[in-house]
Amino acid sequence: MAWGTALAQTVPTPEEILGFKVGADYHLASYEQALEYFRALEAASSRVKLFEMGKTAMGKPMIYAVITSEDNMAKLDRFKEISQKLALAKDLADEEARLLATEGRAIVWIDVGIHASECAPAQSAIQLAYELITDEDPETRLIRENTILLLVFANPDGMQMLAEWYLPNVGTPYEISSMPWLYHLYAGHDNNRDSYMNSLPETRNITRAINREWYPVILYDHHQTAPFPARIWIPPAAEPTNPNLHPLFIRGKNLVGSAMAYDFDRKGQEGAISRVVFDFIYPGYEDSFCDFFNVISIMTEIAHYRYATPHFYTVNDFPEDYRDFTIGAFYPSPWKGGWWRLKDGVEYALTASKSVLRTASIYREMFLYGKYQMGRDTIALFEGEPPYAWIIPQAQHDPTAACRLIDNLIYAGIEVYEAGESFLCDGVSHKKGTWVIPMNQPFARFVKAIFEEQNYPDLTKYPNLWQGIVRPQSLADVFLPPYDLAGWTLPYQMGVKALPANSPLDAGLVPIEKAAHPEGKVTGSAGQAYLVSSRTNNSFIAANRILQKGGRVSRIKETAKIGEQIFPAGSFVISSRDVSRSFMDSLASELNLPVLGIGTQLNAASFSLSSPKIALYRSWSASSDEGWTRWLLEQYEFTFVNIYDAEIRAGNLKDRFDALIIPSMSADAIVNGHEKGTMPPRYVGGITEAGVRNIKKFVEDGGILVALNSGCAFALEQLGLPVSDALTSLRSTRRRYGPQEEESRREPPKFACPGSILRMEFDTRHPVAYGMPEEGSGMFYRSTAFDILPTFAEKKAVAIAKYSKADVLMSGYLLGEQYLHNKTAVAEVPQGKGRVILLGFAVQNRGQTHGTFKLLFNSLFYATMH
Numbered sequence: 061m062a063w064g065t066a067l068a069q070t071v072p073t074p075e076e077i078l079g080f081k082v083g084a085d086y087h088l089a090s091y092e093q094a095l096e097y098f099r100a101l102e103a104a105s106s107r108v109k110l111f112e113m114g115k116t117a118m119g120k121p122m123i124y125a126v127i128t129s130e131d132n133m134a135k136l137d138r139f140k141e142i143s144q145k146l147a148l149a150k151d152l153a154d155e156e157a158r159l160l161a162t163e164g165r166a167i168v169w170i171d172v173g174i175h176a177s178e179c180a181p182a183q184s185a186i187q188l189a190y191e192l193i194t195d196e197d198p199e200t201r202l203i204r205e206n207t208i209l210l211l212v213f214a215n216p217d218g219m220q221m222l223a224e225w226y227l228p229n230v231g232t233p234y235e236i237s238s239m240p241w242l243y244h245l246y247a248g249h250d251n252n253r254d255s256y257m258n259s260l261p262e263t264r265n266i267t268r269a270i271n272r273e274w275y276p277v278i279l280y281d282h283h284q285t286a287p288f289p290a291r292i293w294i295p296p297a298a299e300p301t302n303p304n305l306h307p308l309f310i311r312g313k314n315l316v317g318s319a320m321a322y323d324f325d326r327k328g329q330e331g332a333i334s335r336v337v338f339d340f341i342y343p344g345y346e347d348s349f350c351d352f353f354n355v356i357s358i359m360t361e362i363a364h365y366r367y368a369t370p371h372f373y374t375v376n377d378f379p380e381d382y383r384d385f386t387i388g389a390f391y392p393s394p395w396k397g398g399w400w401r402l403k404d405g406v407e408y409a410l411t412a413s414k415s416v417l418r419t420a421s422i423y424r425e426m427f428l429y430g431k432y433q434m435g436r437d438t439i440a441l442f443e444g445e446p447p448y449a450w451i452i453p454q455a456q457h458d459p460t461a462a463c464r465l466i467d468n469l470i471y472a473g474i475e476v477y478e479a480g481e482s483f484l485c486d487g488v489s490h491k492k493g494t495w496v497i498p499m500n501q502p503f504a505r506f507v508k509a510i511f512e513e514q515n516y517p518d519l520t521k522y523p524n525l526w527q528g529i530v531r532p533q534s535l536a537d538v539f540l541p542p543y544d545l546a547g548w549t550l551p552y553q554m555g556v557k558a559l560p561a562n563s564p565l566d567a568g569l570v571p572i573e574k575a576a577h578p579e580g581k582v583t584g585s586a587g588q589a590y591l592v593s594s595r596t597n598n599s600f601i602a603a604n605r606i607l608q609k610g611g612r613v614s615r616i617k618e619t620a621k622i623g624e625q626i627f628p629a630g631s632f633v634i635s636s637r638d639v640s641r642s643f644m645d646s647l648a649s650e651l652n653l654p655v656l657g658i659g660t661q662l663n664a665a666s667f668s669l670s671s672p673k674i675a676l677y678r679s680w681s682a683s684s685d686e687g688w689t690r691w692l693l694e695q696y697e698f699t700f701v702n703i704y705d706a707e708i709r710a711g712n713l714k715d716r717f718d719a720l721i722i723p724s725m726s727a728d729a730i731v732n733g734h735e736k737g738t739m740p741p742r743y744v745g746g747i748t749e750a751g752v753r754n755i756k757k758f759v760e761d762g763g764i765l766v767a768l769n770s771g772c773a774f775a776l777e778q779l780g781l782p783v784s785d786a787l788t789s790l791r792s793t794r795r796r797y798g799p800q801e802e803e804s805r806r807e808p809p810k811f812a813c814p815g816s817i818l819r820m821e822f823d824t825r826h827p828v829a830y831g832m833p834e835e836g837s838g839m840f841y842r843s844t845a846f847d848i849l850p851t852f853a854e855k856k857a858v859a860i861a862k863y864s865k866a867d868v869l870m871s872g873y874l875l876g877e878q879y880l881h882n883k884t885a886v887a888e889v890p891q892g893k894g895r896v897i898l899l900g901f902a903v904q905n906r907g908q909t910h911g912t913f914k915l916l917f918n919s920l921f922y923a924t925m926h
C-alpha cells in the first residue's frame with residue numbers, strides 16, 4: 061500500500077503535462093501532446109512501456125503503450141508466445157492448451173481515435189493510462205495482474221490534424237465547423253474499411269501487430285457516433301450476423317457488451333443501447349476483420365456533439381419515439397437530455413474501456429482457452445467439410461492482381477502454398493505452381509468469408525429469430541439494408557479466379573512467404589521493342605515509369621498474336637531504343653510482369669502515348685473517394701495534381717490539363733460546397749456556375765472529364781449530356797437509421813442494390829476497356845445505370861460497359877434485377893472536341909476493386925492517345 065502511494069506521487073498527472081484536465085471544455089490534446097504524456101509515464105513507471113508499430117501515412121511514428129503489472133511486464137515475451145500458441149492451435153493437445161490458458165494473461169487491444177473527429181476516446185486514453193498505472197483499488201489491481209493492455213492510437217495523423225483545426229477556431233463562429241480535409245491522408249472516414257485489404261500503412265501496422273505478434277483475446281475499437289439520443293451504443297449488435305463466425309465468438313461479443321452495459325448502469329451512467337443500427341456482417345472493418353482471427357472484437361459508439369464544445373439537449377431535440385422515455389430490454393435507462401460535454405464522452409469511454417479489461421481479467425482463462433477452441437474447431441471443421449481448400453490457378457486474366465491477393469492473405473496471417481506437382485481436384489487438373497490455401501488452418505473462416513459469394517439475407521423473413529430489430533408488420537416486401545456492403549467477394553472485386561475444393565485435396569504443397577509469378581520476366585530478345593499485355597494492372601506502372609523517363613510507348617489497336625502469346629488491344633509497346641534490357645528485367649521481376657521482347661518491327665496499328673496531364677478535383681467538402689483515388693494514382697505512378705474550387709472557377713483548364721477527374725460525391729457539394737458562414741471564408745462555396753462553365757469549356761476544347769460513380773450525376777445534371785439515370789424513380793429510400801418515410805404513404809421500392817457485385821460486359825475494343833475481360837464483375841455501391849438518349853449529334857455517345865442481360869447479381873443483394881438488364885454502366889459521351897467518360901459504378905472502390913482499376917487508368921491515357 062505504502063509503495064503504491066509512493067508510486068502515485070511520482071507519476072505525473074495528465075494535467076501536469078497537458079496543462080488542462082482531460083476532457084475539459086474547449087481543450088483537446090494533440091497526438092504530440094499525448095505522446096509527451098506517455099513518454100513521461102514510461103519514465104516514471106515500470107507498469108508501462110511504449111513501442112512503435114510502424115509509421116503513419118504522413119510519416120509519424122505509430123506509438124502504442126503496453127500497460128500491465130511489473131511482474132507481467134518482465135515476462136512479455138512468454139505471454140506473447142502463449143497467445144500465439146493458443147491462437148494457432150495446430151499441433152497443440154487439449155491438455156497443453158489448458159495449461160497455457162492457466163499460465164497466460166489476457167492480452168487486450170484497445171484502440172482510440174481511428175475516426176479522429178470522434179475525439180473523446182483518444183482523450184480518454186490519456187486518463188485511462190494514468191488511472192490503470194496509479195490506482196490501487198482491487199478492481200484495477202485485478203486488471204493489472206490478469207491482463208496486458210495494448211493501448212493504441214489508431215490514427216495519429218488525424219488526432220494531430222483535429223487539434224490543430226479545432227483549437228484556433230474556439231471562440232470564433234467556426235468553432236464547430238467540420239474540418240475541410242480528410243482526417244486520414246487518403247481514406248478519411250473509410251480508414252476503418254481497409255482491413256481485409258491492408259492498403260494503408262496504419263492498417264498494415266495494426267494487422268501485423270494483432271495477427272502476427274500479440275494475438276489478443278479481445279479487441280476493442282472506440283467510436284463516437286451513437287444513435288441519438290442514446291449515449292453509447294454497445295454490442296449485442298443488430299442483424300444480420302456474418303454466417304462464418306464461430307458461435308463462441310458471437311457469444312464472446314455479447315458477453316463483453318452485456319457486462320459493459322451492466323457497468324454503465326452500475327455507475328449510474330444512463331443511455332446505453334444495444335441491438336440497433338450497427339451490424340457485424342461486413343468483414344472490412346478492423347473490429348469485424350479480427351473476428352475471423354479468433355479475437356473477440358467489439359466496437360462502441362459514444363455520443364458526440366462537436367469536438368470539445370458542450371451542448372445542451374432538450375427532449376424536443378429527440379426523435380418522437382424517444383420522447384416518453386419508454387424502456388426496453390436493450391435500452392433500460394433512457395437518457396433524458398441535458399448538457400453533454402467532452403468530459404461526459406471521456407467518462408463513458410473510461411467506463412467502457414475498464415469494463416472490457418475487467419471482463420477480460422475475470423474470464424482470462426476461459427477466453428484464452430476459447431481462443432484455442434475456436435482455432436481448433438475451425439481446423440476440424442474444414443477437415444470434415446468443404447471447402448477443403450481454395451485453389452488459385454497461375455493462369456489468370458491479370459496475374460499481378462492474383463499476386464496482390466495472395467500476398468495480402470499471407471500478410472494477414474493465412475498460410476498459402478504452391479503445388480509442388482500437378483494435381484487433380486474435383487475432376488479438374490491443376491498445374492505445378494498452382495496456389496493453394498488449405499482450409500484446415502485456424503483462421504480459415506476469414507478466407508471463406510472473403511472468397512465465397514455473399515447471399516445477403518432478407519431480414520423480414522426471420523421476424524421471430526431477429527425480433528427486436530425488425531418490425532415485420534411495417535416491413536412487408538421491404539428489405540433492410542446492411543450498414544455497409546452486402547457483397548464483397550474479394551476474388552470478384554480483384555478479377556481473380558479462385559476455386560473451392562469440394563473434395564479433400566491430395567497434392568504435394570510447399571509453403572510460400574510471397575507470391576512470385578513465374579512469368580514475371582522478360583522473354584525473347586528485343587531488337588525492336590518490348591510488349592506488355594494490357595490485361596495486367598502493373599503494366600500501367602511500367603508504362604508510366606517509361607513515359608516519365610522520356611521513353612516511347614504506344615498501344616496496339618487490335619489483338620496481336622506473337623508465337624503462342626496473345627496481346628489484346630491496348631497492350632503496351634515499349635521502344636527498346638529508350639530502355640535497357642537490365643531495366644526491363646528488373647521491372648518485370650519487381651512487378652510480376654510478363655514481358656516479351658521482339659526482334660522485328662511489329663505489324664500492328666497503334667496509338668502513340670504521352671504522359672497525360674491529370675487534375676483530380678478536391679473539394680473542401682472532403683471526400684474519401686477523392687482520397688482513395690489519389691492513393692490509387694500514386695500507387696500506379698500516375699503524375700497528377702489536385703485542383704480545388706478556386707482553380708476551377710478561374711478557368712483555363714485545357715491549357716493546364718488533359719484529363720480532369722471528378723470523384724464520387726454529390727453534385728450539390730461540387731457546385732455549392734459549404735454554405736457561407738459555416739466555414740472560414742476560403743473554404744465556402746463550390747465550383748459555382750462559373751466552374752461548371754469552365755468544365756464545359758475544358759471538354760469542348762478537347763479535354764477528358766472522367767466522372768466516378770455518384771460523380772456521374774454532376775456530369776449528367778450540369779453538363780446537359782444526352783444520357784439519363786435509368787434508376788431515378790425506382791430506388792429504395794429506406795435507410796438503416798434515422799427518419800424513414802412513412803411506410804403506408806410509400807410505394808414499395810422497385811429497385812435496391814446496397815453495395816453488391818454485379819456481372820457486366822465490356823467492349824474491349826474501346827480504349828477505355830482495353831485489357832478488360834469481355835465479361836467481368838463490378839462493384840455497384842451508390843451507383844447507377846444509364847440510358848443513352850437519341851440525339852442528332854454527329855458523334856454519338858457509346859456504351860463501353862453494360863450490366864449483363866441475365867444473372868446480374870454475383871454477390872450481395874439485388875432487388876429489381878430486370879431494371880439493370882443491358883443498361884449502360886460505362887459510357888463515352890463526346891462533347892465538342894473532347895469527351896466525358898462516365899464510370900457509373902465504383903471502379904476503384906476503396907482501392908480494393910483491382911478488377912476494374914483499368915477503366916480509370918485507360919480513361920486517363922485516352923486523353924493523350926493519338
Ligand SMILES: [Zn+2]
Nearest residue numbers: 175178283284
Ligand atoms: Zn467512427
